[in-house]
Amino acid sequence: QALPAVDINLQDATRLVGIAEFSVSDAAVSLEEARRLGFQTLWPTDISRGLTNKVHWLRFSVVNSASQSMGWVFHGDSNYLDNMQVYFRDRGDTGVARAVPEFGSRLLTDQQPFSSRMLDYRKLAFEHDTPAGAVTDVYVALSYEQADAMRLEFSIYERRYFDDRSRAEYLLFGAWYGVLSVLLLGSLMLALIMRQPSAAYYAAFVGSTMLMWGLLNGVGFQYLWSDNVYLQNQGFHLAYLLFAFCAFQFSRHFLRLSDVMPRINRAMWYAQALMVAAAALRLLGSHDIVLMLSYLALASTLSLPIVGLRAWQRGVRHARWFCVAWLMYSLTLTLAVLNAATSFPGWSMDAVLAMVQVSTSVEVLLLMVAIGERVMQIDKERREALNLAHRDPLTGLGNRRLLVETYQRLVRRFEQTGVPVFLGLIDLDEFKSVNDRYGHDAGDVVLCRLADILQQHSRGDDTCIRYGGDEFVLLLQADNVETVEQIVERIRIRFSERPTLFGGQMIRHTLSAGVITAIDQNVRLSPAEILMKVDLALYEAKDAGRNRTIVRA
Numbered sequence: 001q002a003l004p005a006v007d008i009n010l011q012d013a014t015r016l017v018g019i020a021e022f023s024v025s026d027a028a029v030s031l032e033e034a035r036r037l038g039f040q041t042l043w044p045t046d047i048s049r050g051l052t053n054k055v056h057w058l059r060f061s062v063v064n065s066a067s068q069s070m071g072w073v074f075h076g077d078s079n080y081l082d083n084m085q086v087y088f089r090d091r092g093d094t095g096v097a098r099a100v101p102e103f104g105s106r107l108l109t110d111q112q113p114f115s116s117r118m119l120d121y122r123k124l125a126f127e128h129d130t131p132a133g134a135v136t137d138v139y140v141a142l143s144y145e146q147a148d149a150m151r152l153e154f155s156i157y158e159r160r161y162f163d164d165r166s167r168a169e170y171l172l173f174g175a176w177y178g179v180l181s182v183l184l185l186g187s188l189m190l191a192l193i194m195r196q197p198s199a200a201y202y203a204a205f206v207g208s209t210m211l212m213w214g215l216l217n218g219v220g221f222q223y224l225w226s227d228n229v230y231l232q233n234q235g236f237h238l239a240y241l242l243f244a245f246c247a248f249q250f251s252r253h254f255l256r257l258s259d260v261m262p263r264i265n266r267a268m269w270y271a272q273a274l275m276v277a278a279a280a281l282r283l284l285g286s287h288d289i290v291l292m293l294s295y296l297a298l299a300s301t302l303s304l305p306i307v308g309l310r311a312w313q314r315g316v317r318h319a320r321w322f323c324v325a326w327l328m329y330s331l332t333l334t335l336a337v338l339n340a341a342t343s344f345p346g347w348s349m350d351a352v353l354a355m356v357q358v359s360t361s362v363e364v365l366l367l368m369v370a371i372g373e374r375v376m377q378i379d380k381e382r383r384e385a386l387n388l389a390h391r392d393p394l395t396g397l398g399n400r401r402l403l404v405e406t407y408q409r410l411v412r413r414f415e416q417t418g419v420p421v422f423l424g425l426i427d428l429d430e431f432k433s434v435n436d437r438y439g440h441d442a443g444d445v446v447l448c449r450l451a452d453i454l455q456q457h458s459r460g461d462d463t464c465i466r467y468g469g470d471e472f473v474l475l476l477q478a479d480n481v482e483t484v485e486q487i488v489e490r491i492r493i494r495f496s497e498r499p500t501l502f503g504g505q506m507i508r509h510t511l512s513a514g515v516i517t518a519i520d521q522n523v524r525l526s527p528a529e530i531l532m533k534v535d536l537a538l539y540e541a542k543d544a545g546r547n548r549t550i551v552r553a
């Protein structure tokens with residue numbers, strides 16, 4: 001009988017919806033039997049067939065009205081169709097009586113290595129040349145080894161048009177894998193440099209994303225595991241499990257769930273253990289139960305936006321980007337699964353794949369932003385901790401530890417600028433009696449008072465330090481020792497002239513100071529020598545009756 005016809009001289013792609021006819025048979029029937037089945041025109045509502053292991057038949061004919069033979073390519077939109085048996089025959093379409101040839105056939109399958117394919121293409125594709133003025137009749141039997149999402153979205157492309165289109169398509173794949181590879185390497189480097197396990201888990205997550213989609217879009221079979229038929233056909237469940245495992249591992253560490261939400265953390269840990277068990281079962285040959293578990297694992301990642309939101313509400317600041325990233329990805333994943341298994345939203349597989357590629361790129365980028373935010377926060381916390389370790393808690397001045405670091409910095413600066421470095425050691429006079437008379441709290445207030453005066457009288461570049469007890473140090477660069485003496489004297493006079501008011505009592509106080517040159521053109525003292533020398537100067541000041549400054553240049 002006459003088949004619905006499509007003219008191939010279109011220099012474009014032709015969707016077979018509305019043109020081809022389809023039929024369904026229970027088991028693998030022969031072509032002769034199939035030709036006796038009732039066929040009906042394929043309409044858009046017929047495309048998604050749901051999860052099925054029935055054989056679906058398509059039939060149509062290709063007309064070449066041109067005066068030279070035309071090459072064309074035929075393929076569906078699904079990347080994981082298992083078998084496509086194509087029956088075809090060429091016949092003249094003019095009324096000239098000629099013997100009609102028998103059907104030839106070609107089996108396209110992903111149950112054999114990639115090299116056995118007719119075309120070097122990620123989907124099962126059939127190629128044929130229709131002679132000038134001839135018609136090619138085509139019957140196609142489509143099947144899955146085990147029930148899967150059957151779709152009847154097929155197109156015919158003129159050969160040249162197919163080549164152009166697949167080039168553009170592979171360019172997009174290249175860009176997508178490029179972005180993900182850069183993020184994977186970047187996060188690995190971050191993990192090494194910053195010693196951040198989260199970044200390493202993120203790298204594993206990006207790797208598992210690339211693997212999973214490499215399986216789903218057929219590019220992995222084409223380029224990476226061309227001979228590994230087992231991985232191509234049985235690897236999906238393992239890939240889903242690995243993806244979900246890595247997503248959970250990264251999320252648990254990144255959101256610090258063991259601190260923030262210990263119960264959720266434990267639940268996720270058990271889920272991960274179940275995923276490992278399922279993967280082991282799969283490797284031992286189990287199928288149906290693992291299929292269910294792997295779909296469950298994939299579905300369980302849809303909970304991550306909520307986990308992120310809860311963590312954010314509990315004060316994990318960097319969880320917000322995590323939350324946005326997973327929300328977007330969850331929507332994409334849900335749409336992709338709905339599209340494959342139902343007739344909603346009825347998009348083409350290529351459209352779904354493009355959406356997935358864009359959304360995974362944005363997702364992994366957003367997660368990278370989240371990691372960046374976390375790393376910056378850790379760095380801030382580290383600097384704050386370091387700052388705290390260098391501060392005296394009572395007065396807020398630097399402490400002894402800061403003195404050593406600052407001195408080393410000033411030595412380097414002296415080598416560059418040649419400006420001498422001086423050190424003043426200041427000690428309160430008879431401070432013990434202040435404590436004894438007015439109490440320890442009063443003593444504390446007096447110490448803070450001196451700290452304030454020190455800061456008021458020093459410049460931004462000078463370093464004020466509480467060296468211990470009632471001893472303070474001023475470390476600074478100046479043109480000459482007289483300038484330093486003036487500064488220290490101003491501090492001494494200010495301190496002695498303005499008593500401290502505490503609990504309604506006026507506390508009178510004075511201080512003594514020693515000033516020395518630490519580094520100039522002639523002198524370069526070690527920290528130990530500086531302290532010895534300045535101690536001597538201070539001792540002299542105390543010995544001479546206190547409330548004075550002694551300079552030993």
Ligand SMILES: Nc1nc2c(ncn2[C@@H]2O[C@H](COP(=O)(O)OP(=O)(O)OP(=O)(O)O)[C@@H](O)[C@H]2O)c(=O)[nH]1
Nearest residue numbers: 427428429430431432433435440441443444469470
């Ligand atoms: N209130 C208060 N007192 C402190 C603190 N740290 C040390 N002191 C006291 O400071 C006093 C230091 O006394 P000394 O340096 O021995 O002697 P002084 O009484 O100041 O006498 P001279 O230094 O010889 O003038 C001790 O009584 C310490 O208890 C502190 O943080 N707060």
